[in-house]
Amino acid sequence: MEGKFMSEILKVLSGIRATGRLHFGNFLGAVQNFVKYQKDGNICLYFIADWHTLTTLENPEELRTNLTEIVKDYLAAGLDPDKSIIYAQSSIPEISELCLYLSMLQPLGELQTIPTYKELVRKFPNRVTLGLLTYPVLMAADILGPKATLVPVGEDQVPNVELARDLAKRFNNRYGKTFPIPEMMQDMVRIPGLDGEKMGKSDADNSIDINASIEEIRRRYLTKGVTDKNRVRASDPGDPYNGCKSVYPIHELVTVEETENRQIAKACQAAAIGCAECKNILVDNIARILEPFQERRRELAEKNEYVREVLREGGKKAHRIISITVSEVREKMGITIY
Ligand code: TRP
Numbered sequence: 001m002e003g004k005f006m007s008e009i010l011k012v013l014s015g016i017r018a019t020g021r022l023h024f025g026n027f028l029g030a031v032q033n034f035v036k037y038q039k040d041g042n043i044c045l046y047f048i049a050d051w052h053t054l055t056t057l058e059n060p061e062e063l064r065t066n067l068t069e070i071v072k073d074y075l076a077a078g079l080d081p082d083k084s085i086i087y088a089q090s091s092i093p094e095i096s097e098l099c100l101y102l103s104m105l106q107p108l109g110e111l112q113t114i115p116t117y118k119e120l121v122r123k124f125p126n127r128v129t130l131g132l133l134t135y136p137v138l139m140a141a142d143i144l145g146p147k148a149t150l151v152p153v154g155e156d157q158v159p160n161v162e163l164a165r166d167l168a169k170r171f172n173n174r175y176g177k178t179f180p181i182p183e184m185m186q187d188m189v190r191i192p193g194l195d196g197e198k199m200g201k202s203d204a205d206n207s208i209d210i211n212a213s214i215e216e217i218r219r220r221y222l223t224k225g226v227t228d229k230n231r232v233r234a235s236d237p238g239d240p241y242n243g244c245k246s247v248y249p250i251h252e253l254v255t256v257e258e259t260e261n262r263q264i265a266k267a268c269q270a271a272a273i274g275c276a277e278c279k280n281i282l283v284d285n286i287a288r289i290l291e292p293f294q295e296r297r298r299e300l301a302e303k304n305e306y307v308r309e310v311l312r313e314g315g316k317k318a319h320r321i322i323s324i325t326v327s328e329v330r331e332k333m334g335i336t337i338y
Pocket residue numbers: 013014015016017049052138139142143151152153157160
């Protein structure tokens with residue numbers, strides 16, 4: 001059985017590219033889950049995939065700033081450097097070495113069928129680099145380097161994690177049991193943006209900035225938040241579950257009291273609540289989550305040296321774990337460093 005030689009302790013790992021700042025979708029869908037995994041007995045590794053960012057971002061200053069700003073967001077959201085290993089991918093050169101070893105086991109054709117790759121080829125045909133093609137192999141190195149057992153990801157990353165699982169199995173078959181097969185955890189729910197599409201799609205103005213003022217967030221929901229389009233007048237009953245694109249789905253995630261959610265849904269179905277009122281309630285509930293975050297985030301804004309220290313310490317810890325795996329891999333594959 002696959003889970004058999006998975007150790008009792010969970011080794012949770014996830015990465016994020018430094019293409020921009022965190023938005024409310026990352027915050028709700030990903031980071032809040034990362035925080036939940038931080039508890040006794042779990043080892044959590046959360047890193048910024050700066051190498052992966054290079055597939056699409058060319059501005060070095062932007063990359064550097066995004067990286068440290070994301071770490072501040074992580075810390076303000078509750079990731080604790082004493083409980084989680086927070087690091088930059090590039091701090092551990094062995095990850096790229098492992099990527100090279102894994103690339104020897106990776107059939108080329110498979111890489112060309114990965115949906116995210118195909119989509120980028122379609123969108124940016126003159127930007128198809130070798131780095132883009134090998135993106136999933138580097139991701140497998142991220143995951144297998146620390147021998148992660150649980151990888152929380154969003155839907156779009158499923159094929160990449162599948163590929164990492166396949167590489168782990170292939171390596172184990174050829175060289176003997178080395179890697180646990182990482183389980184995928186699809187608990188990073190898709191968070192709709194203001195237009196109802198996935199939040200943060202680069203070509204849409206549909207994001208909620210977690211550092212925006214509550215008034216700004218309210219204004220954006222009130223003016224841009226797409227609701228049930230069949231609900232033309234306030235007297236028309238609405239369909240919160242299937243019709244409402246950007247508001248009700250977020251209620252389910254931020255409006256903590258289940259009864260309150262059900263009341264909102266019922267009121268919508270009975271045309272007893274208008275969309276503006278419903279959005280105002282939503283933003284009040286978002287404020288309850290974001291206000292304490294924003295306060296901590298402001299305190300961190302100028303603490304660049306502290307952030308660098310967190311990254312250095314996290315880098316050391318991650319290096320200690322990953323370098324052991326990479327020595328083992330070298331040994332098994334017949335590589336001796338003279
Ligand atoms: N590709 C992921 C994304 O775009 C980021 C990532 C890089 C990642 N390496 C990873 C996620 C390893 C999970 C595990 O979201």
